[in-house]
Amino acid sequence: MTHGFRGGVHPAGGKELTSGCAVKPLPAPELVTIPVSMHVGAPCAPLVAVGDRVCMGQVIADTDAPLSAPIHSSVSGTVRKIEPMLHPNGTHVMTIVIENDGLDTPADTIKPHAEEVAADPAKLVDIMHDAGIVGAGGAAFPAFFKLQGAMGKADTVIINASECEPFITCDHRLLLEDGEHVVAGAKLLRDALGLDKVYIGTEANKKDAIKRLREIIAGDPGVELKVFRTRYPQGAEKQLIRAVTGREVPPGGLPADVGCAVFNAYTAWGVWRAVEQGVPAIDRIVTVSGPGVKEPGNFRIRVGTPVRALLDAAGGVRDGYFKVVMGGPMMGSAVFDIDVPVLKATGSVLALGDAPSAKNPTCIRCGRCVGVCPMHLSPLYLYMYERKSDLDMLTKLNVRDCMECGSCAYICPGRLPLVQSIRSAKQKLNAAGRK
Amino acid sequence: MDETKLRVTSSPHLRAPDDTRSIMLDVVIALIPALIAGCYMFGFRALLLTLISVAACVVFEFLYCRIMKKDSPVGDLSAVVTGMLLAFTLPATAPWWIPVVGAFFAIVIVKQLFGGLGKNFVNPALAGRAFLFSWPVLMTTWMAPQSYEGFFNIGADAVTSATPLASLHVSAIPESIDLLSAFFGRTGGCIGEISAVALLLGGIYLLIRKVISLRIPLAFILTVAVLTFIFPRGNERLTWTAWNLCSGGLMLGAIFMATDYTTSPVGSVAQVVFGIGCGLITVFIRYFGSYVEGVSYAILVMNVCAWLLDKAFRGRRFGVTREYRRKLKAEAGKEAK
Numbered sequence: 001m002t003h004g005f006r007g008g009v010h011p012a013g014g015k016e017l018t019s020g021c022a023v024k025p026l027p028a029p030e031l032v033t034i035p036v037s038m039h040v041g042a043p044c045a046p047l048v049a050v051g052d053r054v055c056m057g058q059v060i061a062d063t064d065a066p067l068s069a070p071i072h073s074s075v076s077g078t079v080r081k082i083e084p085m086l087h088p089n090g091t092h093v094m095t096i097v098i099e100n101d102g103l104d105t106p107a108d109t110i111k112p113h114a115e116e117v118a119a120d121p122a123k124l125v126d127i128m129h130d131a132g133i134v135g136a137g138g139a140a141f142p143a144f145f146k147l148q149g150a151m152g153k154a155d156t157v158i159i160n161a162s163e164c165e166p167f168i169t170c171d172h173r174l175l176l177e178d179g180e181h182v183v184a185g186a187k188l189l190r191d192a193l194g195l196d197k198v199y200i201g202t203e204a205n206k207k208d209a210i211k212r213l214r215e216i217i218a219g220d221p222g223v224e225l226k227v228f229r230t231r232y233p234q235g236a237e238k239q240l241i242r243a244v245t246g247r248e249v250p251p252g253g254l255p256a257d258v259g260c261a262v263f264n265a266y267t268a269w270g271v272w273r274a275v276e277q278g279v280p281a282i283d284r285i286v287t288v289s290g291p292g293v294k295e296p297g298n299f300r301i302r303v304g305t306p307v308r309a310l311l312d313a314a315g316g317v318r319d320g321y322f323k324v325v326m327g328g329p330m331m332g333s334a335v336f337d338i339d340v341p342v343l344k345a346t347g348s349v350l351a352l353g354d355a356p357s358a359k360n361p362t363c364i365r366c367g368r369c370v371g372v373c374p375m376h377l378s379p380l381y382l383y384m385y386e387r388k389s390d391l392d393m394l395t396k397l398n399v400r401d402c403m404e405c406g407s408c409a410y411i412c413p414g415r416l417p418l419v420q421s422i423r424s425a426k427q428k429l430n431a432a433g434r435k
Numbered sequence: 436m437d438e439t440k441l442r443v444t445s446s447p448h449l450r451a452p453d454d455t456r457s458i459m460l461d462v463v464i465a466l467i468p469a470l471i472a473g474c475y476m477f478g479f480r481a482l483l484l485t486l487i488s489v490a491a492c493v494v495f496e497f498l499y500c501r502i503m504k505k506d507s508p509v510g511d512l513s514a515v516v517t518g519m520l521l522a523f524t525l526p527a528t529a530p531w532w533i534p535v536v537g538a539f540f541a542i543v544i545v546k547q548l549f550g551g552l553g554k555n556f557v558n559p560a561l562a563g564r565a566f567l568f569s570w571p572v573l574m575t576t577w578m579a580p581q582s583y584e585g586f587f588n589i590g591a592d593a594v595t596s597a598t599p600l601a602s603l604h605v606s607a608i609p610e611s612i613d614l615l616s617a618f619f620g621r622t623g624g625c626i627g628e629i630s631a632v633a634l635l636l637g638g639i640y641l642l643i644r645k646v647i648s649l650r651i652p653l654a655f656i657l658t659v660a661v662l663t664f665i666f667p668r669g670n671e672r673l674t675w676t677a678w679n680l681c682s683g684g685l686m687l688g689a690i691f692m693a694t695d696y697t698t699s700p701v702g703s704v705a706q707v708v709f710g711i712g713c714g715l716i717t718v719f720i721r722y723f724g725s726y727v728e729g730v731s732y733a734i735l736v737m738n739v740c741a742w743l744l745d746k747a748f749r750g751r752r753f754g755v756t757r758e759y760r761r762k763l764k765a766e767a768g769k770e771a772k
Contacts, residue, residue, distance in 0.1 A: 011449050090443075166449065238753070250754040323442045334443040354442070355450040360506055364455055364513075364553045367701030371648075376753045378745070380701060398752055406447030413454045414553070420445040 004243025007374040008231040009407045011330070014167040015205065018289045021297040023173050026313050028075045028100050032304030033085060034060065035093045038343040039134040040141045041067035046096055052079045055107035057280050059132075060096055069132045069142040073098055074282040074302035076105035088307075088326050088340045089333065095341075098304070110278040117188065117275050122151065124192040124271070131274035132281045132344070136266035137235065138327050140345035143267050147192060149254070150261035154193050158244050159186045161202040161209075161265040162228070162235030165328025168348045170285040171265045173298045175202075175209035178269065179216050181276075183223055185268030188275055190222065193261065198223055200265075201240050205230040232330060233405040237262050239374050251401055266347075281344050288314040290329075292321025292351030301342055308338045310349045317351045325350040330406040358415035369408035369418060375401045379408035379418045386425040391432055399425045400435075455552075459512035461646045465637035466519050466691065472620045472630035477527035478583035481626045484525055484534055489518030491538035499547045513552050517541055520560035523627020523687060524731065525567070528576045528595070537563035557738040558698045561731045577623035598623040599682040604727040606668040608678055618681045628687040631680070638690040647694040650706040651713075655689040656680065658714025666722070685717065688730035698738040705744040712737045712744075 037043035042065030054060055054073040061071040077100045085095035109130075116123045128144035135141040137160060150157070159182070163171040175182055183200075190198035200217075202210060204227050217223040228234050228243050238249045240262060247258040255262055263271075266284065273279050282303055289296040294315030301310065307324060311317055317324075325332040326346050342349070369379035378397060385393040402422045409418040429435075473481040496514040500507050508514075521537050541563030546555045568574055579596035599617055602609040612622055620630025628634075641647045660676050667675040679685070684692075693699060693713050700709050713733045720729025 009451070011451070248754045248756050248759070250759050251752060253754065322440045323444070323448060325446075325448050329446075329448040331446050332448070333446060334441075334448065336441060336443055338438060338441070350448075352448050355444075355448055356452075356454065357450075358454070360508075362455065362508075362511075362551075362553050364458075364696045365699075365701055366458065366696040367706075370701045370750075371703070374753070376750045378701065378749070381745075397749075401753060404446070410447050410449055411451050411453075413451075413458055415450065415454065417445060419447065423445070 004228055005234075005239040005374050006376065007372045007407065008233060008239075009372050009410050010231055011166045011410060013205070014289065014329075015169050015172070017167065017296040018169045018287050018298055019172055019206075021169070021173070023177060023285050023298045023300050026299040026301045026305065026309065028102075028104070028302045029305050029309050030100050031080070031097055032074050032100060032302055033095050033097050033306065033341045034071060034074065034304040035085070035087050035095045035341065035343070036061040036071055037087070037093050038071065038140060038303070038345065039069045040139060041065065041069070041145075043093065044068060044071050046082050046094065048079050048082075048096065050079050050082055053077070054079060054098060055105045057110045057282055058107035059109070067142060067145055069134050069144070070130065071096075072132055072280040072282050074304050075100040076103050077101040086337055086340055088335055088343065088346070090336060110280075112278050113275050121188070121191040121194070124188055124275070125151075127274050128271060130280070131270065133267060133270045133274060134281065134344050135264055136270065136284065136345055136347070137264035138331065138345050138347060140343070143263060143271070146261060146263070147189065150193060150256050153256045153259060154261040155195065155259040156245055156261070157186075157190050157193055157195055157198045158240060158260060158262045159189075159198060159200040159265055159268050160235055160237070160240055160262050161200055162240060163206070163265075164203060164230075164232045164235040165330050165332075165348075166232075167289045167350055168287045168328050169289075170287045170298055170347050172206045172209050174266060174269060174285055175206065176212050179209070179212050181272045182265050182269045183213070183216050184276070185270070185272030186223060186263075188271055189261075189263055189268060196222060199226055199244050200224070201226045201228065201234075201244050203228055203230045203234050232407065233374055236374065236403060236405055238403070251398065284342070284344060284346070286310060286342055286346055287348040288350075289348065290321070290325070290350035290352045292318050292353060294318060303344055304341045306339045306341055307335060307349050310342065311338060311351065321351045321353050323352045323354070325352055330410065331404065356415065361416045362414045363416055364414055366413060368411045368413070372407040372411050374405060374407065375403060377402055379422065380416075382425060383416055383418055383421045386421040386428070389428060391429055391434060394425050394429060395434060399429070402426075455511045455513070458646055459516050461641060461644045462516045462691070463512065463519065465640045465646075466516075466523070466627070468633035468636045469523065469627045469630060469687070470519070472633040473523070473527070473626040476580040476620055476629055477578055477626060480583070481527045484527065484529060484531070484626060485519060485522035487531055488522035488525075488534035488538055489515050491535045492518035492521065492542050495539055495542040496547065499543055503547075505551070508552055511552060514542060517546070517559045520627070520691060521563045524560065524564040524625050524684065526574065526576055526624075527578045527626050529573055533567055533570065533573060537567045540566040553697050555697055556741075557735050558692055558695045561692055561735050564731055565735060579623055580621045580629070596623040598727075599678060600624075600721075600727040603678060603682055603721065606670070608670055608674055614674070614677055614681070617678070625684060625687075628684040631686045634686040634690055638686075641690070641694075647690070648706070650703060651693050651699060651710040652689040654707045654710025655693055655713045655717075656685065658711045659685060659718055662714065662718040668722070679721070683728045684730040688717075688734055689713070692731070693734050693737070698741055700741045700744040700748070702745050702748055702750055704750065705748040708744055708748055709737055709741065712740065
């Protein structure tokens with residue numbers, strides 16, 4: 001068993017806090033706040049007005065822009081507000097606030113598509129678009145766009161069930177509790193691309209889920225499970241492709257350039273549900289965990305539920321913890337306000353304490369950052385040239401290749417803010433109009 | 436939770452437990468077997484010189500930072516490591532002020548004047564030692580192992596002896612002692628360099644703790660081994676190689692000095708080249724130099740090349756595989772047509 005890519009780190013798990021916690025449905029809140037942008041690409045425009053009644057699963061915001069994903073109401077009820085509100089990313093984004101009537105009246109657009117897809121597997125693109133499915137691993141890239149782009153180009157399709165970030169177990173629980181339908185979704189994606197086989201890539205630390213998956217796919221030559229050594233960032237797209245196929249996505253390239261398409265496990269599950277039941281992306285499983293949470297667990301929640309409700313569901317936050325992170329501890333972002341909503345691609349909400357820091361961060365040139373960088377970069381030099389604003393050297397050292405996985409800053413004994421400085425380097429290049 | 440105190444920082448939100456201080460502490464721990472060996476062979480004086488050296492390094496660092504109104508970095512233990520390494524390169528007969536002068540040069544001139552921890556371009560301890568060769572006789576008066584009378588006897592009348600290196604320098608296998616004794620450290624030499632076993636023990640500890648990697652020490656030692664094996668200067672090859680490996684400062688240099696983070700390259704290929712360079716220069720000096728030992732100068736020379744090596748031997752960019760290069764070439768060819 002290998003981890004199939006160079007570098008990476010192994011932060012002490014934190015997964016044991018919730019890996020045994022079955023997914024509990026959390027009742028939808030009285031108010032859901034749904035921003036019109038939950039994805040990479042163009043934001044949507046609201047299609048409803050204040051006072052309108054909406055059904056669960058009804059499209060409430062959409063756009064004609066090619067790279068985008070429609071937004072659905074996650075409850076039935078009445079639109080109360082449409083105004084810019086704080087988005088988890090720290091900016092203000094047009095947001096639709098819906099008062100839940102508690103009835104969950106489904107929209108009449110919700111209907112199964114299984115027959116259509118059986119007749120023409122490529123129909124899946126439209127179904128995925130209409131269901132507003134975005135990459136559930138965190139990047140929130142519109143999944144239909146990925147599928148469309150891979151058609152005719154991809155010879156390998158991979159389901160990413162690595163879940164390599166510490167603490168997060170939502171995909172683990174999904175595989176364990178409803179692996180059949182993840183596999184069913186994987187097969188739909190495989191068939192849409194006209195391929196014979198779909199790979200499911202996962203890390204060795206999810207033993208029970210692996211066992212369950214093996215049972216599900218036993219004797220099926222069309223699905224292959226690949227188990228890799230537990231190593232962050234195994235679930236990064238380029239690293240997973242490297243591990244499964246041995247191919248490397250070229251600099252600045254996309255998985256399709258090496259004939260690959262990668263979808264997250266929850267995305268595959270969402271695809272299955274959109275086809276089988278017609279239900280769009282209105283909910284998701286979120287791990288609420290971290291040392292600061294009293295009763296960590298996994299919850300199935302509606303999109304638009306405030307982070308506050310999740311923290312409350314997990315017994316609240318202990319004293320002395322003052323950082324709330326959406327997403328994993330390595331790449332997630334800390335929020336300014338716990339009333340921001342959970343989005344389509346939010347896999348976890350964590351309450352953390354301060355990471356160890358240094359008063360005078362000092363590089364001792366230990367080279368650990370170079371050793372762990374899965375993109376073969378030299379973060380210490382990037383840090384140095386960023387401080388000097390040496391754009392030529394930053395370009396020469398391929399600063400743009402950095403995916404900000406955080407391995408370098410995690411391992412740095414001098415506690416240098418490496419990721420922060422690399423982000424700043426990219427901004428400097430952007431400001432100077434450099435590629 | 437007090438919501439008004441939500442803290443927002445850049446990711447990642449986790450940090451590995453190892454920090455600069457814990458790494459330096461690991462190095463100190465790894466040096467202890469060699470210190471014990473030195474004290475066993477040369478008595479209390481070896482310990483005293485080490486303590487003076489460590490104290491001088493720490494005090495100079497503290498004073499410099501106090502005078503320059505910088506935050507005191509003494510807590511990171513890097514000065515302790517420098518102090519121990521400096522003492523390890525001294526003969527046990529050296530007068531007390533030798534490590535003090537060396538510490539001043541190492542800490543103030545080499546380390547702090549260039550910006551402090553992580554900024555010096557040569558190894559402070561080795562530069563200190565090189566400076567101390569302004570007193571060549573004091574630096575090369577060797578004491579015979581266990582020639583002290585009573586552990587605490589500061590041994591002014593200790594028996595002086597030649598080191599195996601002196602014999603190697605005239606192309607002869609040392610005759611006064613056998614190889615095994617030399618391997619365990621029953622030989623003349625600097626305080627910390629004599630026992631290959633103790634140094635290797637420390638090295639293994641550092642490897643297990645992942646403080647160092649094998650690349651530099653192995654490349655260094657293997658280069659010396661290969662070269663001495665190919666050019667045995669009229670001696671029996673294996674014996675000659677073995678003597679060269681366990682004599683002088685090779686183990687101390689390869690395991691603890693050449694692996695100094697600040698003054699060695701960070702890239703893995705560059706590290707191997709760095710190690711090979713150290714080995715080449717060591718053998719060159721031992722064979723052709725007028726001074727018997729080449730390890731410290733070899734490392735100092737390679738130190739100044741560290742950044743250059745990092746530039747010259749950058750790793751392969753992710754995604755630039757052989758196929759990708761071929762494809763680019765083919766495309767360029769098409770355009771040219």
